Structure formats: C-alpha cells, structure tokens
Amino acid sequence: MAKLSYVKEHGKRLLSYSTRQTFKACPRKYQMQNVFHQEGEISTKSSVDFAFGHSVAAGVQALMAGKSRDRALLELFSAWDADFDGENPRSKKSLPAAIEAFEIFERTYYKTLSKDWEVAQFRNANGDLVPAVELTFRVDLDGVFNYQGHIDLVLKHIRDPIFLTLELKTTSASEVHEAMYKHSDQALGYSIVLDKIARTAYVDGNSSGIGSYSVLYLVYKSGKQEFEILPFTKSLLHRAEFLVGLMMDVHYIKLMDKVGHYPKNGSACYDFFRPCEFFTICDLSNETLRAQLERKEAMAKARAEREADAVLESGNFANMKADELSFDFHITELLDMQVGHAHEVLVDDEVKDLNLFGEFMMPEVPMPTEEVDFDKLDNEVRLSSVAQNERII
Numbered sequence: 001m002a003k004l005s006y007v008k009e010h011g012k013r014l015l016s017y018s019t020r021q022t023f024k025a026c027p028r029k030y031q032m033q034n035v036f037h038q039e040g041e042i043s044t045k046s047s048v049d050f051a052f053g054h055s056v057a058a059g060v061q062a063l064m065a066g067k068s069r070d071r072a073l074l075e076l077f078s079a080w081d082a083d084f085d086g087e088n089p090r091s092k093k094s095l096p097a098a099i100e101a102f103e104i105f106e107r108t109y110y111k112t113l114s115k116d117w118e119v120a121q122f123r124n125a126n127g128d129l130v131p132a133v134e135l136t137f138r139v140d141l142d143g144v145f146n147y148q149g150h151i152d153l154v155l156k157h158i159r160d161p162i163f164l165t166l167e168l169k170t171t172s173a174s175e176v177h178e179a180m181y182k183h184s185d186q187a188l189g190y191s192i193v194l195d196k197i198a199r200t201a202y203v204d205g206n207s208s209g210i211g212s213y214s215v216l217y218l219v220y221k222s223g224k225q226e227f228e229i230l231p232f233t234k235s236l237l238h239r240a241e242f243l244v245g246l247m248m249d250v251h252y253i254k255l256m257d258k259v260g261h262y263p264k265n266g267s268a269c270y271d272f273f274r275p276c277e278f279f280t281i282c283d284l285s286n287e288t289l290r291a292q293l294e295r296k297e298a299m300a301k302a303r304a305e306r307e308a309d310a311v312l313e314s315g316n317f318a319n320m321k322a323d324e325l326s327f328d329f330h331i332t333e334l335l336d337m338q339v340g341h342a343h344e345v346l347v348d349d350e351v352k353d354l355n356l357f358g359e360f361m362m363p364e365v366p367m368p369t370e371e372v373d374f375d376k377l378d379n380e381v382r383l384s385s386v387a388q389n390e391r392i393i
C-alpha cells in the first residue's frame, strides 16, 4: 500500500475519515493540521507502527488482487517506509514480523476468502479494467468541503454482482473486541460510496451491481500473530446517520471558522503512549500561526515560480496514475441513492416516519448575538497573563 495522498485544491477543504477523527478528538488539533498546516513531531516508534500496517496491507492487497507471491512480497517490502532494522518490541512490529504476518494470511484467510470472493474490477478513466485496491473517491459536500477516501479492498462475490468493502487493520492488542470497530464509520462511509459505484460503474448484461450492507474488517493481532475477521451488517439507518453526521461536521467546522475558535480537548493530549505532536505549540496564538502559514505559503509560491513546471497541488483526479481507480460524486447522489433504497423497501409514509435524513440541509451557522473576536481575546488574555506573571515575579 503506497502512502496515500489526497487531492488538495486551492480554496477547497478536505475531509477524510482520519481528519474527522482528529476533529472529534480535538478541534484545535484539527485546526493545527488542516487550517494552519503545522507539521508537529512524529516519533520513530510511530513510524515503525505505520510502516508495519502499510506493509502488511500491501502484501495482502497484492495477493488478493491475484499477483504472484514474489510480487506481493516485493510490494510489502516497497511499502516499508521506516528504517529496515526498525522495530517496536512492545507491539512486536518490524519488517520480518510483517513478512510473517503476510505468510500467516496466505496460509489462513487468503484461502477462506478466495473461495467466494475476488477483488472487484472497475474501469478507470482510460476504460481499462483495474482491480479495486485502494479505490479512491471524492464526494463534493457543498462546493467547498469534500470527503475523500481510499478503500483498502473491494471484493466481489464470485457468482453474484454483490460488492463488499474490506478494511485491513493491524493492532498490538492480543484480543479484538467487536466494539473496537462496530460503530466506526470508516467502512460504513466507504460502503455507501461503493453502493453508488456498484450501481453505476458495474454492468453485467442488463444487471448492475449491488453494494452489500455488510462490511468486513480483517484485523492482524501482532502480539498474538494471528488474523481475525469481523463482519458487521449495517442498515439503511446507519447509512443515513453517516451522511447526516458528515454534514454536521461540516456545519461545526464552519461554525468554528466563523467564531474563530477551535476548542482544545485536554483529554486527547496524551494518546498511544505519547503526547500529541502539537503539545508544545498548540498554545501559540492564532495570529502567530497564521503568520507562519503565510510565510510558508509565500515561500512555496516563490519556489513554484522558480520551477515553472512544479505541481504544488494535484489539481484533479486526472493527475493520478493510469492504473488508479477514482470516482467523483456529489453528496446528493449518495443521498438520493439511499432514499431510493428506502422507497424500495418501505411505503412512502414509513419513509417519512423514519425521517432518515432529518433536517439534512443544515441551517445557516448560528452566531452569538455579540460576535466574539477570539484573536483579540486570545491576545488580550495572553498579555494580561504576562503582566500577571511579571507582577508575581
């Protein structure tokens, strides 16, 4: 699995599963990463953990996509983006451990899964059939915000045109509980997009494909060195909850932008046995962070002018490699599809009673009656604290 990139367009705001997770964990952290584009500090320990996950996924994806064992192992090696002898002994993660995980998958779930499922194939922009590994999508939410994702693997049933989302995970936990994944909306969101892709991009004779209501998590427990598969069945209501939740996040982000304040969540400052990468800088004023960002952007602009052919931002999906699969939708297309499903199984009044999408179109961002200038407040508080300290000293 190559390091995944997202399409960043000037003036547009990107949301993904992980940016939404960050936003929910700590809005200030989301702001540091996505508004002020701060980089923070990444520890070596986390690099090994990430490299392990990427490598195991790359090997599994290649094998499932029908590549030879040697080729799959080569892809596993190529995805290792930490030191070759890097190791996290506590979680038993290293390059040799990733190879071992691959071999365990090959002996166990590869055989089980391949009996009924194969990696789906869709046509890319050039009309070529491409296996759906890291299938990329982008959903336009309101002309500014868009939701993007990469689906680890899309499986198709061997006999029927049913499509399934498979998420690959690695964990150092020796036991996995379904609560670790059941209400995660990562695969759920992907399955809604897949439902649309299956109906529109797959036609076999006169029948189009169907996106399954189930999602699969294939989890590798590195401590125990075994895989476990967890299937979850989602409902129409879960799908509606996801779509409404997504739009609510856009609504809250706009509110925080408008007020000029992204709250901190102190309980997220120490996670995965380490402090947040912004721990030493998240107290900087917005003014300072904005000035840093402007300097960075000015330097990037000057560099781009020097190198006329430099591509600073991948403008659209056309920049992707020919063998990549990507799909673009508008949120209303996904909504219409799910409302259509509701009408297929319920009568009109029941659809109305179910109130699947509630007040889907969010009202205008409500503002406090007196607008608070948080930048000003921030500075004033800072200055008064300095004065207070000086008095104490």
Ligand code: SF4
Pocket: 026, 028, 029, 032, 264, 265, 266, 268, 269, 270, 276, 277, 278, 279, 280, 282
């Ligand atoms: S250090 Fe804590 S409050 Fe600051 S950005 Fe990180 S998680 Fe949020």
